[in-house]
Amino acid sequence: MSASSQTEVTPLRFGVVVFPGSNCDADSYDAVRSFSGTTARYLWHKDTQISDLDCVILPGGFSYGDYLRCGAIARFSPIMKSVKRFADEGGLVIGICNGFQILLEAGMLPGAMHQNEGLKFVCKLVNLRVENSETTFTTSYDRGQIIKVPIAHHEGNYFIDDDGLAQLEANRQVVVRYCDEDGETTAAANPNGSLSSIAGVCNRDGNVFGLMPHPERVCDEVIGGIDGRGVFESIIRAVAGNGS
Amino acid sequence: MTAKPAEQKPAYELLGLKAKEYRDICDRLGREPNYTELAVFSLMWSEHCGYKHSRPLLGRFPTSGERILQGPGENAGIIDIGEGLAVAMKIESHNHPSAIEPFQGAATGIGGIVRDIFAMGARPVANLDPLHFGSLEKARQKYLLEGVVEGIAAYGNCMGIPTVGGEIHFEDPYEGNCLINVMCVGLVEQDKILKAKAEGPGNLIVLIGSTTGRDGIGGASILASAEFDETAQEKRPTVQVGDPFTEKKLLEACLEMRDKGLLVALQDLGAAGLSSSSSEMASKGGVGIDMDISRVPLREQGMEPFEIMISESQERMLALIKPELEDEVMAVCAKWDLDANVIGKVTDSHSLRVFNGDELIADMPVDALVDDAPTYIVKAVRPAHEVDEPLAEDHYTKPTDLNETLTTMLRSPNICDKSWVYRQYDHMVQTNNALWPGASAAVLRLKGRRQGIALTTDGNGRRCYLDPRRGARSVVAEAARNLSCAGAKPLAITNCLNFGNPEKGEIYYQFGEAVEGMSEACEAFDTPVTGGNVSFYNESFGQAVYPNPVVGMMGIVEDVRLIQTPDFKDEGDVIILLGNARPMADGSEYQLRIHGEVAGRIPDVDLDMEKKLQLLVRESILERVAKSAHDVSDGGLACCLAESAIQGGMGAVVELESNQRADLLLFGEAPGLIVITVAEKDLEAFAQLALDLPKTVIGRVGGDRLKIKSGGADQIDIPVAQIKHAWETALETLIGDAG
Numbered sequence: 001m002s003a004s005s006q007t008e009v010t011p012l013r014f015g016v017v018v019f020p021g022s023n024c025d026a027d028s029y030d031a032v033r034s035f036s037g038t039t040a041r042y043l044w045h046k047d048t049q050i051s052d053l054d055c056v057i058l059p060g061g062f063s064y065g066d067y068l069r070c071g072a073i074a075r076f077s078p079i080m081k082s083v084k085r086f087a088d089e090g091g092l093v094i095g096i097c098n099g100f101q102i103l104l105e106a107g108m109l110p111g112a113m114h115q116n117e118g119l120k121f122v123c124k125l126v127n128l129r130v131e132n133s134e135t136t137f138t139t140s141y142d143r144g145q146i147i148k149v150p151i152a153h154h155e156g157n158y159f160i161d162d163d164g165l166a167q168l169e170a171n172r173q174v175v176v177r178y179c180d181e182d183g184e185t186t187a188a189a190n191p192n193g194s195l196s197s198i199a200g201v202c203n204r205d206g207n208v209f210g211l212m213p214h215p216e217r218v219c220d221e222v223i224g225g226i227d228g229r230g231v232f233e234s235i236i237r238a239v240a241g242n243g244s
Numbered sequence: 245m246t247a248k249p250a251e252q253k254p255a256y257e258l259l260g261l262k263a264k265e266y267r268d269i270c271d272r273l274g275r276e277p278n279y280t281e282l283a284v285f286s287l288m289w290s291e292h293c294g295y296k297h298s299r300p301l302l303g304r305f306p307t308s309g310e311r312i313l314q315g316p317g318e319n320a321g322i323i324d325i326g327e328g329l330a331v332a333m334k335i336e337s338h339n340h341p342s343a344i345e346p347f348q349g350a351a352t353g354i355g356g357i358v359r360d361i362f363a364m365g366a367r368p369v370a371n372l373d374p375l376h377f378g379s380l381e382k383a384r385q386k387y388l389l390e391g392v393v394e395g396i397a398a399y400g401n402c403m404g405i406p407t408v409g410g411e412i413h414f415e416d417p418y419e420g421n422c423l424i425n426v427m428c429v430g431l432v433e434q435d436k437i438l439k440a441k442a443e444g445p446g447n448l449i450v451l452i453g454s455t456t457g458r459d460g461i462g463g464a465s466i467l468a469s470a471e472f473d474e475t476a477q478e479k480r481p482t483v484q485v486g487d488p489f490t491e492k493k494l495l496e497a498c499l500e501m502r503d504k505g506l507l508v509a510l511q512d513l514g515a516a517g518l519s520s521s522s523s524e525m526a527s528k529g530g531v532g533i534d535m536d537i538s539r540v541p542l543r544e545q546g547m548e549p550f551e552i553m554i555s556e557s558q559e560r561m562l563a564l565i566k567p568e569l570e571d572e573v574m575a576v577c578a579k580w581d582l583d584a585n586v587i588g589k590v591t592d593s594h595s596l597r598v599f600n601g602d603e604l605i606a607d608m609p610v611d612a613l614v615d616d617a618p619t620y621i622v623k624a625v626r627p628a629h630e631v632d633e634p635l636a637e638d639h640y641t642k643p644t645d646l647n648e649t650l651t652t653m654l655r656s657p658n659i660c661d662k663s664w665v666y667r668q669y670d671h672m673v674q675t676n677n678a679l680w681p682g683a684s685a686a687v688l689r690l691k692g693r694r695q696g697i698a699l700t701t702d703g704n705g706r707r708c709y710l711d712p713r714r715g716a717r718s719v720v721a722e723a724a725r726n727l728s729c730a731g732a733k734p735l736a737i738t739n740c741l742n743f744g745n746p747e748k749g750e751i752y753y754q755f756g757e758a759v760e761g762m763s764e765a766c767e768a769f770d771t772p773v774t775g776g777n778v779s780f781y782n783e784s785f786g787q788a789v790y791p792n793p794v795v796g797m798m799g800i801v802e803d804v805r806l807i808q809t810p811d812f813k814d815e816g817d818v819i820i821l822l823g824n825a826r827p828m829a830d831g832s833e834y835q836l837r838i839h840g841e842v843a844g845r846i847p848d849v850d851l852d853m854e855k856k857l858q859l860l861v862r863e864s865i866l867e868r869v870a871k872s873a874h875d876v877s878d879g880g881l882a883c884c885l886a887e888s889a890i891q892g893g894m895g896a897v898v899e900l901e902s903n904q905r906a907d908l909l910l911f912g913e914a915p916g917l918i919v920i921t922v923a924e925k926d927l928e929a930f931a932q933l934a935l936d937l938p939k940t941v942i943g944r945v946g947g948d949r950l951k952i953k954s955g956g957a958d959q960i961d962i963p964v965a966q967i968k969h970a971w972e973t974a975l976e977t978l979i980g981d982a983g
Contacts, residue, residue: 020489021492023404023492062401152673214672220675223676224677
């Protein structure tokens, strides 16, 4: 965190929320800091001051143990009030895995999570098809591009009612879908039973994005891939674009 | 509970102590113990805590070396990996609790071993879990497997510690007593290492974490230090219940206190709860401790003092702090929403004194509790099944269709793909996974460094059953071979010694032989034993498990980009077999799976040759000459080649020149064989590395079939897609069918 490496551009300021049971907070922190021109700081769940940030990350983990429905307690935390206000004012929020579950529970994204269809935790690399490459979080990808990103969850079986799904589709809010290597959204390629193979959605304004796969886990060749970098590159590009 | 005649037995006997032991306790106290004291002694002098049958033999292990910063005796061993960084590691068993209640038994096993690691001040970075069950054809074994895997997943995933390795084995001797071993590995900066040594009279003892309940009363004595019989299910209340969220907070709070320099010492509460944690801390520092149990927050009403002293409620730590830092310690605990209470202080009395408010309720010399448990030496008896000579090579008839044999072998639950298991474990969290599951070993990068660490666990009870000394030697050699095949240099081990009832001469013999064999191999590889665990009484209805000394080995990779995997990489690469050991049926998976027997004498490992071959493999990987490396282990050479083909998605054409019968040559096992592939252009470079070490070019990578000739005749010729399907679907099919 040296302040000495100054550039002309104001660094993009990420905040990573830390609930007591977060466990991908450091991974997200490390991932965003691997890009030049970024800073990051941790946001304790009891904190409320986040207005200085460009983007808030709700990381993976088990926020408050999640012995109840995942994210059901986290939505009531002090930080989430601030995150909601931040998003209402147009700030960028990305929820990864448990972060996505929290965004659903908080009503910041539409839909809900069931347990995985197989009733087991699933950790593996999956193929994702980028459905919308025009969101703030996906401009670094091409539409229809297939990327390999790991999942690791027990409750990632996305559900929404028919009307909700129709609205998601109409507004192009489905951002990524599970697919096979050829880009087909088959049942076999759907790791958790998600409705319509949905892996990630954004809100209508396009500034809040939640996804079950972990882009922060594929930002370095040494650990098996860089297909997740595009998510963070897109955010950096979007913020830089706004600033200029 | 039904009334039982056992209630007429004396109290010490009900608590698992022998009459002579009770007299020893009276001698040490100079009086009869009261019930609280007796309960504490019964735990501290249990086999589990007191190492009564193993202590005299464990001294044989090599435990020191230039990289060993902490050997046995602390919560975990610590190994120097340079530039101020160190690795903490430890393996433990949770066999008995898991056999009774698989989910919670396994979950709390993870909880316990993880606490051992952060008690040293280390951040846990990996778990590895070697598991042994009975045959999956039995419904209960499927239940145990599913429960154990879910328990490990629930706890490890929630903690955010990746489960990166281990092994899973199924065989009848584990039917009544599964082996659930858990290993945790952590990283710690050397100037932040914590110890469990209590010092400084007047310093305060703080109990942090969960409340104390009646769960796990007698876990270490009644459950862990006795065999299973028809009362096994009554022991369910001795199993604890895990709360990984609290443990996650406990971990973070302890590491935060470490970073702030608030801790004099730290100790986890495991077996025997407050009794052992306090007395062991006092023993290490040569001091005494006064404790007031009325300050221990309880989970339920009306708990007896002895229950509070021996409760094995999970997710608790004892911190030793300076009185002036109490407010700061409490502030960190409050930040993490953790209970923390000063329950005692260090004294210079050399006694553990327990108060209930103002009333002194127990007063025991620390040395008597920790050091004076009696040791037993049993007359060793070589078991009748052990023989001096291997089976004749024509003992079994050769199967007619070796394609079918290969398919059967690849379907063996001991050989097939285990992704059904590791998919349930978060194996990527913390983003250090330089290799994916299925590789020879786990390799973790160290963020900000070129180096990485490599980890593996190995056990082979069947081989140890036929010859415990040779078996233990080969277990260490195989662990080292796995690390070498990934490109890592072995540095140290931790071990979990799973055996039957040591009061029996045969078991005691096996234990002694295994310790000897393991010691010899550790000396040869310069991999000292940094600690571990002894698990005796792994028997049910008098039938012992295979003697199974399990090794957890850690090694170092100098450049995490220069590591290797078992899969074939490119068409045309040359396949080279390293080593000249003669594969045998004795003790092999082939013998069991195809001929339904476990018999004979296993071949010994040539430790000197093994070391040279492993160095060669490591150098070949480092020089980028070896494009794959895979050790020949369960299922022999044919399964080794098949796995490389399946994982690489390409076939091979292999021709072996040997006078040995094809089934033994292809499926027999012997330590000291490794298969590597080398690009044609690098053969000369490889020859310069290999010099005169035994090496044979046996074929080339290519095509979509695995073809193996020997003795001039086709033995195996089968599509890779076919064996891939067999290998990949076997475990799920078995679990599905077991219902």
